[in-house]
Amino acid sequence: MTHAEHPGPVVHAPAAPGRLPLLGHAIPLWRQPIAFLESLREHGDIVRLDIGTWPVHVLTSPDHVHAVLVQQAQQFGRGRIFERLRPMFGNGIVTTDGDFHRKQRRMVQPAFHRNHIAGYAEVMGRAAEAMCASWTPGREVSMLTETRRYALSSVAEMTFSGGLSGAAIAEVHRSLPIVLEGMLLRVVMPKSLDRLPIPPNRRFDTAAARLRRVIDRMIAQYGAEQEDRHDLLSLLLSSVDAETGATMSAEQVRDEVIAIMFAGTETPATTLAWIFHELGRHPQVEKRLHAEVDAVVGPRPVRPDDLPRLTYTNNVFQEALRLHSPLLFTRRSLEPLTLGGVSIPAGAELAYSPYALHRDPALFRDPTAFDPDRWQEDGEEKPRPHRFIPFGAGQHKCIGDAFAVAEILTAVATVASRWKLVPAPGVTVRELPAGIPQPSELPMIPVSRH
Numbered sequence: 293m294t295h296a297e298h299p300g301p302v303v304h305a306p307a308a309p310g311r312l313p314l315l316g317h318a319i320p321l322w323r324q325p326i327a328f329l330e331s332l333r334e335h336g337d338i339v340r341l342d343i344g345t346w347p348v349h350v351l352t353s354p355d356h357v358h359a360v361l362v363q364q365a366q367q368f369g370r371g372r373i374f375e376r377l378r379p380m381f382g383n384g385i386v387t388t389d390g391d392f393h394r395k396q397r398r399m400v401q402p403a404f405h406r407n408h409i410a411g412y413a414e415v416m417g418r419a420a421e422a423m424c425a426s427w428t429p430g431r432e433v434s435m436l437t438e439t440r441r442y443a444l445s446s447v448a449e450m451t452f453s454g455g456l457s458g459a460a461i462a463e464v465h466r467s468l469p470i471v472l473e474g475m476l477l478r479v480v481m482p483k484s485l486d487r488l489p490i491p492p493n494r495r496f497d498t499a500a501a502r503l504r505r506v507i508d509r510m511i512a513q514y515g516a517e518q519e520d521r522h523d524l525l526s527l528l529l530s531s532v533d534a535e536t537g538a539t540m541s542a543e544q545v546r547d548e549v550i551a552i553m554f555a556g557t558e559t560p561a562t563t564l565a566w567i568f569h570e571l572g573r574h575p576q577v578e579k580r581l582h583a584e585v586d587a588v589v590g591p592r593p594v595r596p597d598d599l600p601r602l603t604y605t606n607n608v609f610q611e612a613l614r615l616h617s618p619l620l621f622t623r624r625s626l627e628p629l630t631l632g633g634v635s636i637p638a639g640a641e642l643a644y645s646p647y648a649l650h651r652d653p654a655l656f657r658d659p660t661a662f663d664p665d666r667w668q669e670d671g672e673e674k675p676r677p678h679r680f681i682p683f684g685a686g687q688h689k690c691i692g693d694a695f696a697v698a699e700i701l702t703a704v705a706t707v708a709s710r711w712k713l714v715p716a717p718g719v720t721v722r723e724l725p726a727g728i729p730q731p732s733e734l735p736m737i738p739v740s741r742h
């Protein structure tokens with residue numbers, strides 16, 4: 293029996309409690325979006341949520357999520373969140389679906405091949421060294437700012453290498469944060485407001501246009517040079533579709549670069565920030581991680597071949613990723629179907645929340661506890677597929693997952709080999725709702741380990 297089949301009668305998804313006419317569930321979503329999303333699991337495996345008049349079927353069971361993302365993926369398109377992004381991000385792999393997405397994914401995938409990750413990890417190593425070198429013992433730093441800068445440098449320098457790229461990299465540092473910030477507002481705002489000449493729209497449009505311009509300029513320059521720089525832009529420009537023999541147009545390459553920068557900056561920066569936060573709160577975990585980094589890396593810079601040997605550090609990363617996962621992604625049904633006995637009409641929005649799944653007490657023992665040992669070789673989580681999906685699954689699974697692992701392990705190991713980061717006293721770090729929930733602030737004090 294597939295997950296779409298169900299022995300009982302077909303029913304409509306139950307609505308989450310507290311729905312109001314016109315507003316739907318806007319009030320609990322506005323007040324406490326994270327807690328509200330988490331509470332949905334109490335009402336069923338598929339629960340209807342109304343964001344204003346926009347109905348969304350939220351999948352709260354890992355089997356249904358697996359059915360939609362993997363087993364029956366061809367019956368679903370991208371859904372609203374991604375469609376709202378398309379006017380700014382064009383037709384890169386993040387926003388498209390169907391045959392076009394499959395073709396583009398084939399063309400972009402080689403740039404994320406394992407063979408290239410080691411090269412990118414060297415760039416990341418240099419960025420992490422620069423971050424560590426900029427700190428002074430005892431002087432407080434904002435780890436939110438530091439991890440964002442590091443993630444931006446990693447993605448910008450992976451994209452454009454070489455001496456002439458300085459201006460492009462600086463532009464990414466300037467414009468991308470504005471675009472990322474404005475984007476969340478666009479997703480929830482009605483489309484009709486996009487063109488209003490209000491300051492947030494103007495700032496967003498200017499930053500998006502600058503970003504597009506600088507990428508276009510780099511593409512023109514790379515085209516004129518005809519030189520392989522072994523960076524993402526060179527790889528995308530030279531990628532050939534195995535089926536058609538075609539290369540991508542300059543415009544398509546630009547859309548893919550923007551898609552990758554957009555998808556690949558905030559998530560690793562936030563995950564890294566949470567790792568440093570959790571280490572600061574769990575001295576025993578920090579001690580074991582320091583011991584591992586000292587044994588594997590020692591005083592020299594971190595090398596790409598160190599990363600597979602940092603097993604405990606990797607468990608810490610998995611656990612931070614579990615507790616602090618992305619909040620919500622959408623899909624849209626392309627035809628009417630039933631899922632777990634619930635009828636879903638054509639054109640319905642569906643959503644899944646890695647965050648809520650990863651904190652479900654029916655799926656994870658003591659789910660709010662930070663316990664990296666659950667990920668060790670003989671730990672309880674190793675043999676359980678489908679329920680841990682921080683990178684999604686199926687045809688839209690994160691293309692940058694191996695990149696993110698290298699980026700995060702390199703930063704954690706580089707910092708740990710030199711510094712202990714102590715939480716600034718008197719600060720309560722809260723979790724703020726966002727595409728991937730953010731720490732409200734993260735002031736920490738670097739203390740030299742040597």
Ligand code: HEM
Pocket residue numbers: 385386387397447551552553555556557559560563618621622646681682683684685687688689690691692693695696
């Ligand atoms: C801890 C870090 C990261 C997390 C948790 C994460 C999570 C995800 C998730 C859950 C999806 C699937 C969304 C869906 O089902 O619709 C996704 C897609 C994607 N991610 Fe990541 N990501 C991370 C890092 C990165 C990095 C570093 C890059 C690039 C350098 C990247 C690029 C992308 C792209 C391009 C997609 C769209 C793939 C497609 O639709 O074919 N991500 N990511």
